[in-house]
Amino acid sequence: QVQLQESGPGLLKPSQTLSLTCSVSGGSIRSGSYYWSWIRQPAGKGLEWIGRIYNTGNTNYHPSLKSRVTISLDTSKNQVSLNLSSVTAADTAVYYCAREDYYASGSYNYWGQGTLVTVSS
Amino acid sequence: DIQMTQSPSSLSASVGDRVTITCRASQSISDLNWYQQKPGKAPKLLIYAASSLQSGLPSRFSGSGSGTDFTLTISSLQPEDFATYYCQETYGTPYTFGQGTKLEIK
Numbered sequence: 001q002v003q004l005q006e007s008g009p010g011l012l013k014p015s016q017t018l019s020l021t022c023s024v025s026g027g028s029i030r031s032g033s034y035y036w037s038w039i040r041q042p043a044g045k046g047l048e049w050i051g052r053i054y055n056t057g058n059t060n061y062h063p064s065l066k067s068r069v070t071i072s073l074d075t076s077k078n079q080v081s082l083n084l085s086s087v088t089a090a091d092t093a094v095y096y097c098a099r100e101d102y103y104a105s106g107s108y109n110y111w112g113q114g115t116l117v118t119v120s121s
Numbered sequence: 122d123i124q125m126t127q128s129p130s131s132l133s134a135s136v137g138d139r140v141t142i143t144c145r146a147s148q149s150i151s152d153l154n155w156y157q158q159k160p161g162k163a164p165k166l167l168i169y170a171a172s173s174l175q176s177g178l179p180s181r182f183s184g185s186g187s188g189t190d191f192t193l194t195i196s197s198l199q200p201e202d203f204a205t206y207y208c209q210e211t212y213g214t215p216y217t218f219g220q221g222t223k224l225e226i227k
Contacts, residue, residue, distance in 0.1 A: 047164065047207055047218040060214040063122070096163055105152040105170035106211030111163035 002026040004097050004112035012119050018084040022097030022112055029078050030055045035100040036080040037108065038071060040093040048093075052100060053080065087119045123147050123210050127219035133227040134198055142193045142222045144186075144208035152211040153191045155184055158221075159204045167206075168193060198224075 008020035022036070029036055037052040051061035053071045061069050070083040080097055094116050098108040124147035134140050144153065153171045156164035166175045168184035171191055181196040195202055203226050208219040 046220045047209075049214075049216040049218070052214070062215040098163075101169075104173075105154055106216065107154040107166050107169035107175075107209075108156075108164070109166045109169075109175065111165075114163055 002099065002110045004099065004110055006095060006097050006112040006115040008115060008117070010116055010118060012087055012117065013121055014088050014119060015086055016119075018082070018087050018091065018095075018117055018119075020082045020095055020097075020115060020117070022080040022082070024078045024080065024099075027099075028075075029073055029080060030075055033102050035102065035106075036071075036073070037098050037100050038080075038082045039096045039098055039108075040091075041096070041114075042093040050082065050084075050095075089119050091117070092119045093117060122215055123150060123212055123217050125208055125210055125217050125219040127206075127208055127222050129222060130220065131223045131225065133225050135227045136198050136200055138198045140195045140198055140224065142206055142208075142224075144191045144193070144219050146189045146191075146210055146212075148212075149188045150210045150212040153184075153186065154209045154211065155182075155193045156207045156209065157202075157204045158207065164207060200226075 003025045005023045035052040038050040040048050051071050053059045068085045072081045094114040096114045097112045099110040126145045128143050155168040158164040167182050172184045183194045185192050206222045
């Protein structure tokens with residue numbers, strides 16, 4: 001059974017860089033057919049797609065975040081990372097990592113439990 | 122970006138009711154997924170490719186539609202179905218989600 005778990009600082013100051021790690025167990029991030037994605041959800045609001053990475057290192061990012069976001073893989077640790085620079089209060093949200101199944105309509109069948117990141121001075 | 126509009130935004134219903142939630146895309150799309158989210162939890166995949174029921178889920182959940190109009194139907198509401206539901210298009214990145222439909226107990 002695939003499991004994902006996000007980790008990282010829960011509190012940041014404006015202008016700092018958000019760095020989160022998604023540890024994957026029960027499957028290799030080097031497997032084909034899957035993208036590894038980050039999605040966020042501000043409190044009481046809907047889901048926002050941040051971006052994704054394939055096992056080749058190929059990435060896609062949301063245009064509104066593209067200048068600030070980097071998603072990377074650490075295959076030795078079976079981890080996926082998210083970096084978001086120059087954060088503001090608008091970046092306060094629960095951040096999820098999720099596995100996108102390319103052959104199931106790009107759906108997300110596996111999610112982490114989510115980690116709350118608060119940006120406040 | 123493709124815009125996804127769900128309706129209604131909220132819905133009150135009773136156990137045993139049949140409920141339909143609609144998702145409309147701003148342009149024709151090929152793929153549409155549905156999720157259920159309960160407070161404090163990650164979303165859970167219900168339906169993928171518009172009408173394919175995720176393995177292990179009860180058959181009271183069904184999806185249909187094509188082009189720009191899609192629906193999620195719950196044939197007979199159970200107490201555990203009261204949650205927020207989201208649609209998601211995967212026509213091309215950036216993927217977008219609907220704003221959500223909160224299903225509450227009447």
